Amino acid sequence: MIAFVGLSHLGLVHAVATAAKGFNVTGFDPNPTLVENLRCGDLPVFEPGLKELLCQHTDQIQFTSDPKNLSSCELVFLSLDVPTNDQNESNLEPLRNLITWAWNHFSPSATCVVLSQVPPGFTRSLWINKPVKHLFAQVETLVFGNAVHRALEPERFIVGCADPQEVFPSLYSEWQSAFNCPVLPMRFESAELAKISINCFLVSSVTTTNTLAEICEHTGADWSEIAPALRLDRRIGPYAYLTPGLGIAGGNLERDLVTVCQLASRYGSHAEIVTAWQNNSRYRADWALRQLHRVVLPRCSHPRIAVWGLTYKVDTHSMKNSAAVALIAALAPFQITAFDPMVASIPVHLANLELAPNALAACHEADVLIVMTPWKHFSQVNPAEIQAEMRGRFIIDPYGIISAPGFTHLQLGL
DSSP states (O other): OEEEEOHHHHHHHHHHHEEEEEEEEEHHHHHHHHHHHHHHTTSSOOOTHHHHHHHHHHGGGEEEOOGGGGGTEEEEEEEOOOBBOOOBBBBOOHHHHHHHHHHTTTTTTTEEOOOOOTTTTTTHHHHHHHHHHHEEEEEOOOTSHHHHHHSSSOOOOOEEESSSTTTOHHHHHHHHHOOOOEEEEEEEHHHHHHHHHHHHHHHHHHHHHHHHHHHHHHHHOHHHHHHHHHHHHHTTTOOOOOOSSSSOOSSSSHHHHHHHHHHHHHHHHOOOHHHHHHHHHHHTTTTHHHIIIIIEEEEEEOOEEEEEEOOOSSSSSOTTHHHHHHHHHHTTSSSSEEOOOTTTSOTOOOEEEESSSHHHHHHHTTTTEEEEEEEHHTTOOHHHHHHHHOSSSSSTTTTOOOOOOOSSSEOOOO
């Protein structure tokens, strides 16, 4: 039996993926209300395909809040998501508390794998007093909105070990083999830092793309013409992140940048490049606001503003560090009507925001439409109906998902 302890997004996705690979799974969380909801098929997170996959494999997964069910599990994943505060710093206390409590219920012969995202040194600190036979740290590389696919078909497993030459326990090895991907064993600290390294390289690509796309906007170049040339360069590659955006958001990437800065400060290293990435992200998040001031407000000093999209990206319900939320907060003097298919309630600090029942209703009598999250649904709205609802003719569309003749259309990198 394989257990996942902590049934937030991370634990749920991996538990269901493991069941889909044919293993019997115990999903444990100390919250009995959460467990009862899961038994009824009510998931606490939205992830495309997750609910459907769970329904297909309910016979192979049991949800429980009774710790006695953990004693028979020979492979246990600690899978609680680590939250971040307003400064994007990790709060490890809930994970530490869960581990301290859960240790007492594991079989001494069990293999324990820390799947939660933790800083370098965390797993080593557990190793000193571990009450289980084997302890590992595995890097998770899920992406909100595409987590099910990445859990079922991982690119590789990065596994931190007390001894990288050690042979993996049989059930853990069997579990790894079911996913048919390369396994990279390394010391604990290397694995923990590998996750941060991956995200730093991603952020560097995001930041470079955003910087050059803005230069395109001022020079007459078109970023969409440049990106294919970069993808054909072997040093950059076909899968490089070359789509201009509104900075980084969601909390996970930001967390790793904060961690790198903290580590650099602790050990007397330099992390000015990371600070530059953070500053650039904050600057890019205000792109739509700058366009509004540059093009719309000089022509319409008190506009009615429609916003499509509030989540920080598509295929998630999260508004953590959302550029849309920051935009609306910055536009406090103006009344804003917004629509997002995954948002049903307004953040309490956004007193100037009203939610519309659908995308077109948000556009009613609006002078400007700002698209902040590129949901596929938005690209399918009839441009003629948008024109009929709006009284103004401005669209600020960073991602270029709307084709609406007759509008002044502002887009990233163009």
